[in-house]
Structures are given as structure tokens and as C-alpha cells.
Amino acid sequence: MKSRVGIIGMGYIGESHIEAIRRIGLCELCAIADTNYELAKEKAAIYGIEKVYASVDELLADSDIDAVHNCTPNFLHKQINEKIIRSGKHLFSEKPLTMNYAEAKELLELKKQYPQVEAAVNFNYRMNPMVQEIRARIKAGEAGDIRIITGYYNQDWLMYDTDYSWRLEPEVAGNSCCIADIGSHWMDIIQHVTGHKIVSVMGDAVTVIPVRKKPAKQQETFKDAVSEDYIEVQVKNEEYAAVMFKTDKGATGVFHVTEMAPGHGCDFSFEINGSSLSYGWNQEQNDRMWIGRRGGDNSVVIRNPNLLSDEAKAYSSLAMGHPEGWNDAFKGNIYAFYKYLAEEKKGDRVFSTLEDAAYVVKLTEKIIESSKLKKWINIEED
Ligand SMILES: NC(=O)c1ccc[n+]([C@@H]2O[C@H](COP(=O)([O-])OP(=O)(O)OC[C@H]3O[C@@H](n4cnc5c(N)ncnc54)[C@H](O)[C@@H]3O)[C@@H](O)[C@H]2O)c1
Known part of the structure; x- marks a missing residue:
């Protein structure tokens, strides 16, 4: 139906x-x-x-x-x-x-x-086919034990003091700008792909531009427009963050996020180092994944639906050489939800559930808290 x-x-x-x-x-x-x-x-x-x-x-x-x-x-x-x-x-x-x-x-x-x-x-981003492919291979044990998880998510649309978004305002966005906005994607994807849960965090959250020029009129996100009519406002939320973390299965990791890195549009990257090999993925070249080996050639795998695992194939529509990108993964995620409903909730919930997303909100909050306290925080169960 x-x-x-x-x-x-x-x-x-x-x-x-x-x-x-x-x-x-x-x-x-x-x-x-x-x-x-x-x-x-x-x-x-x-x-x-x-x-x-x-x-x-x-x-x-x-x-x-x-x-x-x-x-x-x-x-x-x-x-x-x-x-x-x-x-x-x-x-x-x-x-x-x-x-x-x-x-x-x-x-x-x-x-x-x-x-x-x-x-x-x-x-x-979960439903990019190469992300699903890395997930399937990790599940099959090909990476060995996951030891280290690293990466970043960089954009540049808030780099000038004339750039503005409601994400900078705690009353509209919550107490976090870039961790909540794009770090949330990073934390979701690495937990989804590895099956690990982040259980301990140490953050350094920094406000880089203390005063910004807020346009008087509503402005759509990412629109590159300088408004003549503005008010100066104090920035309270973070515009850069570095986060160290530990997972429930013994991995350690670090990532950084900002929307103030000139030249970066949607530069979302992760690398997972296992006891057998490494996997890497970058959103701006999202039709491919990197495999790192010691004692053997490294390789870049270009998406080819004929060779993908069943899990990844389900989210890949085009033949090899016809790049699938951001819009396709976006569609894939919404498709996952309606497929689950159409199958009368009998399949897997590959999309993020409310529980998954609530945990990411909790992590965001604890990262900001740890930055203020300048200490590691363990994420307690409720
Ligand atoms: N998944 C992604 O990749 C991704 C990317 C961008 C934004 N987002 C998320 O999407 C949400 C919106 O972000 P955006 O960048 O589109 O913001 P935006 O400011 O461009 O758009 C928000 C819209 O909501 C409307 N709105 C405000 N109050 C409303 C109400 N009470 N009822 C109906 N409409 C109302 C506004 O008029 C505006 O048109 C945010 O939560 C953001 O985190 C997700």
C-alpha cells in the first residue's frame, strides 16, 4: 500500500x-x-x-x-x-x-x-550504497576487530561574520551548532556502520567568531547572500569542535567538525582501522570506498551493483560508471522507511530509529558538557 x-x-x-x-x-x-x-x-x-x-x-x-x-x-x-x-x-x-x-x-x-x-x-548518509557496503563487510568480519575510528565533517558556509543561521542560536538550535548539525551525521554513521556505541566523550567546542551580522529577513540555509539590513549578535554556540571518544566494544576515535573551513562544501569523511584492514569513505567522492591493507595493495572500489553485497545493492539504482550521489542516498533513506511500512514492518529498520537519534542527541549534549568541564564524560544508561 x-x-x-x-x-x-x-x-x-x-x-x-x-x-x-x-x-x-x-x-x-x-x-x-x-x-x-x-x-x-x-x-x-x-x-x-x-x-x-x-x-x-x-x-x-x-x-x-x-x-x-x-x-x-x-x-x-x-x-x-x-x-x-x-x-x-x-x-x-x-x-x-x-x-x-x-x-x-x-x-x-x-x-x-x-x-x-x-x-x-x-x-x-546511511543509505549511500558504499556506506552500506562497508557496513556489510564489517559485519562479515572482513576488517577484523575495529580498533580506531577517525574522520571529520567540514563545510564553509558559516565562515564570514556576514554568514548567519538559526543553528548559531541556542534558543532555536539547542546548545550546539556544528556538532548537532553535522557532527550528528558523523556519529550516527560510524555507530551504524561499525555496530559500536560511543560510550565516552571528551570535546573541545569553540566559538570562532564572537559577533555576527544577523540579517533582518529570513534567509534560506546555504544561500550566499550578504544582507545590508542586519543586527549584530553575540554567538553562543560552537563553530568548531574536536571530539575524542571510546566505544562500548573497545575502539577509540577522534573527529572534528566545522562549517568554517574554506573550500569544503560537504566534506564528510570517516576511516575505520581494524585488526585486518581499513575502510574509508568520503561524501564528496561517495561512489567509491577505500580499502587499506598492510602487506598488500591498497584499493579503491568503485560502486558496481553487480559486485555489491545484497545489503548495499538494495540502495544502488544505477549501473557502474553512472555516479550516484547525495540525492540518491537521501532518496535511499526515505525509501528504506516506506519499504519498511509497505512490508508491514516485517523487515529490518536500516534507517535511524527514534532511539538511535535520541542517543545522538545525548552524545551531543555530553560533548558540549565535557568541553565546558574540560574532562572526559561517560555516557550513563538511563
Ligand atoms: N539531513 C540533512 O542532510 C539536512 C540538511 C539540511 C538541514 N537539515 C535539517 O532540516 C531542518 C530544517 O533545516 P533547513 O536548513 O531546511 O532550514 P530552513 O531555515 O532553510 O527552513 C526551515 C523552514 O521551516 C519553516 N517553518 C518554521 N516554523 C514553522 C512552523 N511552525 N510550521 C511550518 N513551517 C515552519 C520556515 O519558514 C522555513 O521555510 C533542520 O532541523 C536541519 O537540521 C537536514
């Missing part, structure tokens, strides 16, 4: 959700909503969407819709996700799940009362 989908939030990422949903036969886009109604109508005209709403409540009242994507800024995730769950519609939320762990726990508790509702969080 096809799911009929509504999207709330028509900013930067809302548009990617429209395109991905339209590429999947298991679901159908039914309506969109944004409190900026003019913007929603503009997007509806571009994409030929019939139903456009100016509020969450109107969209949730639409009985045609059975699943809702929440693409609003972080401070609205808890409140809107809660409404979606209570409406009995399935939830597909943007990351991070919430602004803080207290909110995430409330959502987890609420969700228990609605077992018929399925929920996922959009850690979209």
Missing part, C-alpha cells in the same frame, strides 16, 4: 524531501505546509503540488495524509514531532531529533503510547 505524505517546512531541506518522495513508488506526495505561506505556495507552484497549508494543524487535520515529514528548524522538532505522533500519522523527522536529551526522552515516552506509529530520523 502506498503511503500518502505531507511535508512541514519548505526551506532548504524541504525541497530535497519533495524530490526524494517523488522518486519512490511506495509513497505519494499529498501536501506541503509552511508558516511562510508565500514560500510554500512558491514551492507548490514549482513542483505542481495541489494542497498547500499555512500551519501544522491544518496539514495534520488532512485525513488523506498518513505520514508526515518534519523539515522545520530544531526548536520545533519536539513540539511538531509530538503533534504528528499524537495524530496517529507516521513520522519522518529531520535531524537532530530534538534540541536536548530531555525533549528526546519525552518523545520516546510518548511514542510508546502509539505503537502503530512508525518513526524515523533523517540520517540520510
Whole structure:
């Protein structure tokens, strides 16, 4: 059965959700909503969407819709996700799940009362076929014991003091900018791929530009526009972070994140060193993976669906030599969710569950805390 989908939030990422949903036969886009109604109508005209709403409540009242994507800024995730769950519609939320762990726990508790509702969080990089391939090979034991996990996620769209995002404001984003925004993807992917859980962290979170020029008018994320009309604001959240960590299965690791590294667009990279070999992946060359060996040739594997594991093949549509990229992994993640629903929840949850995403929120919070305290923090079970 096809799911009929509504999207709330028509900013930067809302548009990617429209395109991905339209590429999947298991679901159908039914309506969109944004409190900026003019913007929603503009997007509806571009994409030929019939139903456009100016509020969450109107969209949730639409009985045609059975699943809702929440693409609003972080401070609205808890409140809107809660409404979606209570409406009995399935939830597909943007990351991070919430602004803080207290909110995430409330959502987890609420969700228990609605077992018929399925929920996922959009850690979209998971469903790149080469990421799934590394995961399958690690699961099969090819890397040996995982010992060291390293990497980074660098972007540059916040490098000038005239660049601005709600992500810099604790009231809108939570107490973290780049760890919550892009470090969350990094932590999700390495936990997903290795099957390890990060259980101890030591962070160094730094605000690099203490005062920024905030534009007077709403600005879409990543738009390279300098506003003449601005107010100067103190930056409270971190714009760079380095994080050391330990996992529950004895691995150790380090990663760094920033949105202030000139020349980096979506430079998301990880390397996993096992007792037999290493695996590496970089989002900007995401159709390939690197294998490192001692005493043998290193190799770069270019995606070829005919040679991939079944797990990776499920998320690979094009033949070798036809590069699949960011949009394809994004589609793959949404496909994983609707496939799970179409199969009446009998398959694996390959997408991030609410529990997975709540744990990433907890890690983010503990990294910020450890940076303030200048000490390692163990992540306690609830
Ligand atoms: N998965 C990814 O790769 C990825 C990439 C970018 C952003 N995101 C996430 O997506 C979310 C949105 O980010 P963005 O960059 O698109 O932000 P954005 O500021 O470009 O867009 C947010 C939109 O939400 C709308 N909105 C605000 N309040 C609303 C309400 N009450 N009801 C309906 N609409 C409302 C705004 O008018 C705006 O159009 C964030 O949580 C962010 O972390 C994820």
C-alpha cells in the first residue's frame, strides 16, 4: 500500500524531501505546509503540488495524509514531532531529533503510547550504497576487530561574520551548532556502520567568531547572500569542535567538525582501522570506498551493483560508471522507511530509529558538557 505524505517546512531541506518522495513508488506526495505561506505556495507552484497549508494543524487535520515529514528548524522538532505522533500519522523527522536529551526522552515516552506509529530520523548518509557496503563487510568480519575510528565533517558556509543561521542560536538550535548539525551525521554513521556505541566523550567546542551580522529577513540555509539590513549578535554556540571518544566494544576515535573551513562544501569523511584492514569513505567522492591493507595493495572500489553485497545493492539504482550521489542516498533513506511500512514492518529498520537519534542527541549534549568541564564524560544508561 502506498503511503500518502505531507511535508512541514519548505526551506532548504524541504525541497530535497519533495524530490526524494517523488522518486519512490511506495509513497505519494499529498501536501506541503509552511508558516511562510508565500514560500510554500512558491514551492507548490514549482513542483505542481495541489494542497498547500499555512500551519501544522491544518496539514495534520488532512485525513488523506498518513505520514508526515518534519523539515522545520530544531526548536520545533519536539513540539511538531509530538503533534504528528499524537495524530496517529507516521513520522519522518529531520535531524537532530530534538534540541536536548530531555525533549528526546519525552518523545520516546510518548511514542510508546502509539505503537502503530512508525518513526524515523533523517540520517540520510546511511543509505549511500558504499556506506552500506562497508557496513556489510564489517559485519562479515572482513576488517577484523575495529580498533580506531577517525574522520571529520567540514563545510564553509558559516565562515564570514556576514554568514548567519538559526543553528548559531541556542534558543532555536539547542546548545550546539556544528556538532548537532553535522557532527550528528558523523556519529550516527560510524555507530551504524561499525555496530559500536560511543560510550565516552571528551570535546573541545569553540566559538570562532564572537559577533555576527544577523540579517533582518529570513534567509534560506546555504544561500550566499550578504544582507545590508542586519543586527549584530553575540554567538553562543560552537563553530568548531574536536571530539575524542571510546566505544562500548573497545575502539577509540577522534573527529572534528566545522562549517568554517574554506573550500569544503560537504566534506564528510570517516576511516575505520581494524585488526585486518581499513575502510574509508568520503561524501564528496561517495561512489567509491577505500580499502587499506598492510602487506598488500591498497584499493579503491568503485560502486558496481553487480559486485555489491545484497545489503548495499538494495540502495544502488544505477549501473557502474553512472555516479550516484547525495540525492540518491537521501532518496535511499526515505525509501528504506516506506519499504519498511509497505512490508508491514516485517523487515529490518536500516534507517535511524527514534532511539538511535535520541542517543545522538545525548552524545551531543555530553560533548558540549565535557568541553565546558574540560574532562572526559561517560555516557550513563538511563
Ligand atoms: N539531513 C540533512 O542532510 C539536512 C540538511 C539540511 C538541514 N537539515 C535539517 O532540516 C531542518 C530544517 O533545516 P533547513 O536548513 O531546511 O532550514 P530552513 O531555515 O532553510 O527552513 C526551515 C523552514 O521551516 C519553516 N517553518 C518554521 N516554523 C514553522 C512552523 N511552525 N510550521 C511550518 N513551517 C515552519 C520556515 O519558514 C522555513 O521555510 C533542520 O532541523 C536541519 O537540521 C537536514
